[in-house]
Amino acid sequence: MIFKTAAEMAASLAAKEVSSVELTQAHLDRISDVDGDVKAFLHVDKEGALAQAAAVDADRAAGKKVSPLAGIPLALKDVLAQKGIPTTAGSKILQGWKPPYDSTVVSKLKSAGVVILGKTNMDEFAMGSSTENSGYGPTFNPWDLTRTPGGSSGGSSAAVAAFEAPLAIGSDTGGSIRQPAALTGIVGVRPTYGAVSRYGLIAYSSSLDQAGPFGRTVLDTAMLHEIIAGHDAHDATSINAPVPAVVAAAKSGDVKGMKVGVIKQLQGEGYQKGVQTRFTESLDLLASLGAEIVEVDCPSFEYALAAYYLIAPSECSSNLARFDAMRYGLRTGDENGASAEAVMAATRDAGFGREVKRRIILGTYALSSGYYDAYYGSAQKIRTLIIQDYAKAFAQADVLVSPTAPTTAYKIGEKVDDPMAMYLGDVATIPVNLAGICGMSLPAGLADEDNLPVGFQIMAPAMQDQRLYQAGAALEAGLASKWGGTLITKAPALKGGAK
């Protein structure tokens, strides 16, 4: 049962072939069996999950109308507040904190009867691309347990790839949903900025952050997208417009006559050979399905990484000022009449990890007087140029495409001491965030040199998220008929049994 898609599980629940309690218990058993190896979860809420499952089963037995994903288990990135459940954002500074409220994403999941199994591991405050920056140790890639599942939403991607949950929620500030989806052979979508409420999403970089869905298929991902999206008065940047028809698009999956733009700057040098090969093959497949492939030029993308690593740290240095040891979270050094300032500084030293400190320092530097115009100011102008490049490109194409990440999953520890090498892995995902548009990663196959998953990225204009699913579903169907099933079914079996 756990190896089915969420859509198949939903059909079985609707037909009463299985109960949500049984389905939830099967996933909890799977977590007990394999999570000692994968370490996707920071907290498993067994009681809460089974209670939600029982409530959905009761509603169904009473003949009440329930949502399409009612009773389906899900893994939640620990960056989203869930009332009464430990929420850490992967940081020691929030160890033991239990939010007094639900984030809007969690409220929507609960109203839809989705069963939240627990909270997944992540790079601390979503700063990282490998989950190695978690204050609670790394997560391991189910395809090869010596490698990273990507990040920052690596716990969520690993949980879905390891069949610990059919669906998961992540957040994507510079690629943190799409890159881990790519590295674990699943589907991940960063919705348009403002499409999913940020209320209760612990902030890293507020003008870039966006929560979004993971699934093992394009349709499953769309079903979850539809539930979490929508206007929310609690988030002033939330878009007040109807949710794009992503499920219908995922079911149609037609690319006949669709113009697919290949971004010249996001391929070639710096991209692993096997990544490039699978990317080109997928393009050929889209063309054979009736899409028209064109090349587009986005010259400012060359500066996107630099702009991102100024804007995001700048916003983070401001956002993380709230962790001041006064109202919630860790407090250390509060003795012998120590001043508030000294307690704050001691707590922030003890509670923040290396990468968070590095980014706060970088942001503080970029915003300091004398450097502001040269760094932060220039980065904001580059952001305008990137938006203009996208506008020109979308005038020539309905969707834009690139490899999601330049390489497949790398070894745990390989880049952890070389921050710049780690940052370079975000080169293809970052432009989407800077422009506030939407993007998807879906599996394009395994790289020949290492047999690890390769991600294919699709990008669409703001609030045209349905185009991602339309193109993604077509490519997925084409590839599945070639492979005889989805890529994730080719993943090696996990032995399990580790504590």
Next chain:
Amino acid sequence: MSTLSRDEVAKLAGLARIEMTEAELVEIASQFGTILDAVARVQELNLDGVKATSHPQPLENIARPDVVQPSLTPEEALSGAPAQEEQRFRVPQILGEE
């Protein structure tokens, strides 16, 4: 190659209210050159006349009617406090001794 000295990192850490160990200051200073060189690329283009973007969506201030909405109870708001007293957050000493 850009550089940032150990003392400059210490000053920034002070501004950011992070009491770093000597080892951390030295480590960050040693890594900063590469990172600053990479981000300094934003200065390569002529950006005269380009408008800055602070936010991806065109937004205006949104006001709601001044009506009381449900919110946290004092107990809920204080539930994560490291220390509390008389329904308030208790904080370390803010002013010097009188």
